[in-house]
Amino acid sequence: MPFFERFRENWVRPALFFGNNPTSLAGGAITSASGITMISYWLIGLFGRPNDNPYLGIIFFLILPALFIFGLALIPIGVFLRYKALRKTGKIPLAFPKIDLNDRIFRHGLDIVLVATIVNLLVVATASYHGAAYMDSPQFCGQSCHVMHPEYTAYKISAHSHVACVECHIGSGARSYFEAKVNGTKQLIEVTSHPMAHIAPHIIPDYPTPIPSPVMNLRPAREICEACHTPAKFVGEKLIIKSGFADDAANTETQTVVLLHLGGLDGLSHLTGIHGAHLGHIEYIAADSTRATIPWVQRTNPDGSTSTYVASALKGVMPRGERRMMDCIDCHNRAAHTFVTAEEAINQAMADGAISPSLPWVHKEGLTLLKANYTSQAEAAQKIPADLEAFYRSSNQAVWAAKATLVQAAGAELVTLYSQNVFPDMKVTWGTHPNHIGHTSDPGCFRCHDGDHVAKDGTSITQDCAACHNLLAVEEAKPKVLADIGIQ
Numbered sequence: 001m002p003f004f005e006r007f008r009e010n011w012v013r014p015a016l017f018f019g020n021n022p023t024s025l026a027g028g029a030i031t032s033a034s035g036i037t038m039i040s041y042w043l044i045g046l047f048g049r050p051n052d053n054p055y056l057g058i059i060f061f062l063i064l065p066a067l068f069i070f071g072l073a074l075i076p077i078g079v080f081l082r083y084k085a086l087r088k089t090g091k092i093p094l095a096f097p098k099i100d101l102n103d104r105i106f107r108h109g110l111d112i113v114l115v116a117t118i119v120n121l122l123v124v125a126t127a128s129y130h131g132a133a134y135m136d137s138p139q140f141c142g143q144s145c146h147v148m149h150p151e152y153t154a155y156k157i158s159a160h161s162h163v164a165c166v167e168c169h170i171g172s173g174a175r176s177y178f179e180a181k182v183n184g185t186k187q188l189i190e191v192t193s194h195p196m197a198h199i200a201p202h203i204i205p206d207y208p209t210p211i212p213s214p215v216m217n218l219r220p221a222r223e224i225c226e227a228c229h230t231p232a233k234f235v236g237e238k239l240i241i242k243s244g245f246a247d248d249a250a251n252t253e254t255q256t257v258v259l260l261h262l263g264g265l266d267g268l269s270h271l272t273g274i275h276g277a278h279l280g281h282i283e284y285i286a287a288d289s290t291r292a293t294i295p296w297v298q299r300t301n302p303d304g305s306t307s308t309y310v311a312s313a314l315k316g317v318m319p320r321g322e323r324r325m326m327d328c329i330d331c332h333n334r335a336a337h338t339f340v341t342a343e344e345a346i347n348q349a350m351a352d353g354a355i356s357p358s359l360p361w362v363h364k365e366g367l368t369l370l371k372a373n374y375t376s377q378a379e380a381a382q383k384i385p386a387d388l389e390a391f392y393r394s395s396n397q398a399v400w401a402a403k404a405t406l407v408q409a410a411g412a413e414l415v416t417l418y419s420q421n422v423f424p425d426m427k428v429t430w431g432t433h434p435n436h437i438g439h440t441s442d443p444g445c446f447r448c449h450d451g452d453h454v455a456k457d458g459t460s461i462t463q464d465c466a467a468c469h470n471l472l473a474v475e476e477a478k479p480k481v482l483a484d485i486g487i488q
């Protein structure tokens with residue numbers, strides 16, 4: 001018997017016979033329905049109109065493909081069940097209903113089965129490709145999972161809003177992909193069981209609020225940041241200007257001007273400044289999981305010798321914990337997810353004019369409203385503007401009469417600032433995720449540069465203000481230096 005003949009006799013005929021059962025038919029229907037829906041969605045996608053809605057994504061890239069495969073699986077299951085049932089009752093025919101290839105309808109039926117199988121394979125392949133790509137998209141990571149809401153919100157307004165989450169959080173290669181999916185599945189279980197978790201807190205899995213940092217399985221900075229930033233690039237000096245406003249009726253403005261010695265690798269291949277001083281030759285051991293307390297620091301000197309600096313609190317005992325080579329993330333820990341302090345937020349908004357400094361007391365009042373307790377972002381969005389309005393209506397009627405629109409704009413801006421930084425449902429509030437880049441709102445650099453980390457020869461890690469920056473003006477009204485360089 002030729003191959004095709006045999007195939008038809010031994011496989012196609014029995015399959016058609018056994019396949020004629022409700023389960024397999026339902027499977028076929030589910031598969032074709034979801035297949036057709038997916039194909040039409042992809043076709044629409046081909047002609048543009050990208051859709052950012054994460055829930056549509058979940059339907060089209062995860063649920064429909066799952067239904068499609070579920071339907072496919074039902075077909076052999078139905079066949080198997082019918083086979084078993086018939087065998088039990090001894091009703092399996094000796095010869096299956098004849099395939100009459102002269103019967104045109106039947107011949108076409110076979111063609112359809114063949115074509116459908118090929119199409120199914122193509123659909124499964126495309127669906128898994130789309131599904132995998134979708135699970136790598138910032139929409140999936142950040143939006144469809146409200147647990148990530150704080151990080152996603154901060155990410156969207158960061159310099160890295162066009163760098164996909166997976167670029168930094170998941171390495172290349174099958175292993176890190178697998179690890180990430182295992183982690184993701186664990187998180188998915190935690191999210192799903194969250195509503196029940198309060199019933200049996202230690203048994204039912206729940207996600208942590210807030211999500212803790214540092215992220216222990218973050219890709220090494222060498223692989224992520226340095227894929228785009230050349231660490232040795234010589235940045236030189238960087239001028240930083242910050243405005244501050246006082247808690248008085250006039251919201252008196254002052255400015256701080258700092259010239260940071262950022263450095264890098266200079267033209268003579270010398271490592272200089274802040275970047276040059278650390279990269280590649282400073283190791284440390286932190287005493288806590290958040291890396292906030294760093295009692296042991298070691299520097300490898302250019303001649304290969306080492307200098308070890310220990311905090312006095314350590315009293316000669318070597319701390320336990322991970323020994324870590326300092327990299328970008330030890331300073332730029334909030335590169336993609338910067339949360340600011342309430343003071344920084346309102347000062348910046350007032351400097352930009354989004355909150356008008358011409359409104360008396362707006363700095364003091366705005367700060368109080370930002371720092372008040374609200375049960376949710378929705379409550380804050382409702383109360384902050386209402387309370388600000390009430391403040392001017394009751395105590396500053398003249399201002400309200402003349403500047404109602406500015407008051408309303410200020411209220412709206414305060415709501416924006418709040419919702420970019422405070423997430424009551426995730427227990428993320430002002431200061432929950434500190435930024436290590438400076439030393440004013442968080443110890444940051446002063447985790448090591450506090451004058452208390454001393455080497456055997458008596459030298460300590462420098463706390464000299466001038467080692468890091470020239471303070472050109474500190475909280476001055478109209479600093480002369482800004483006028484000199486034509487900025488004011």
Ligand code: HEC
Nearest residue numbers: 138141142148151160163164165168211213214215333336
């Ligand atoms: C440019 C790199 C980068 C990108 C892009 C990025 N992250 Fe992060 N992410 C980080 C770093 C760095 C940390 C802090 C790590 C640390 O302190 O150890 C972090 C921390 C986190 C944390 C832990 C909680 C926290 O706030 O510290 C979560 C959750 C997170 N990121 C989610 C996301 C999501 C979701 C996206 C995409 C929408 C994303 N990240 C994109 C670099 C990145």
Ligand code: HEC
Nearest residue numbers: 159160163167168221224225226227228229328329332335
């Ligand atoms: C895929 C490329 C890419 C990766 C990966 C990346 N960056 Fe960036 N980064 C950029 C670009 C592009 C800019 C400039 C964006 C702009 O000016 O709007 C930037 C800006 C910055 C800035 C200056 C702006 C700011 O936010 O203060 C810092 C600092 C920075 N990156 C640090 C990092 C660190 C640390 C990492 C690793 C955790 C990292 N970057 C990973 C592309 C990248």
Ligand code: HEC
Nearest residue numbers: 221225226229231235238260274275278327328331332437
């Ligand atoms: C010892 C702390 C420290 C380390 C380590 C560090 N940086 Fe920085 N970096 C800084 C500071 C401080 C600034 C200036 C901050 C500011 O602009 O507010 C800065 C600024 C930058 C900028 C912005 C430069 C500009 O022209 O505005 C980039 C980009 C950057 N760093 C990338 C990196 C990368 C990539 C790494 C890792 C290879 C790294 N940094 C490691 C402290 C550090």
Ligand code: HEC
Nearest residue numbers: 273274277284297299331437445447448460461462467468
């Ligand atoms: C993990 C500990 C640690 C942290 C955190 C750290 N440094 Fe350092 N830094 C060192 C050590 C150790 C040295 C070398 C000893 C020295 O020069 O005093 C050093 C040296 C420097 C130098 C060179 C000083 C000189 O006189 O040549 C500068 C500048 C500097 N750090 C700036 C910073 C800044 C800015 C930050 C925060 C953004 C920071 N460091 C955070 C450990 C640290």
Ligand code: HEC
Nearest residue numbers: 242256258437438439440445449462463464465468469474
């Ligand atoms: C180890 C390095 C380092 C040392 C030492 C240091 N600073 Fe700074 N300082 C920084 C960095 C980095 C920033 C910029 C932070 C940023 O980008 O927002 C900064 C910013 C500041 C600012 C600006 C305020 C602000 O809101 O950011 C002031 C004021 C300041 N430093 C004062 C001092 C004084 C006074 C000393 C000496 C007692 C000192 N610093 C020592 C690293 C250092």
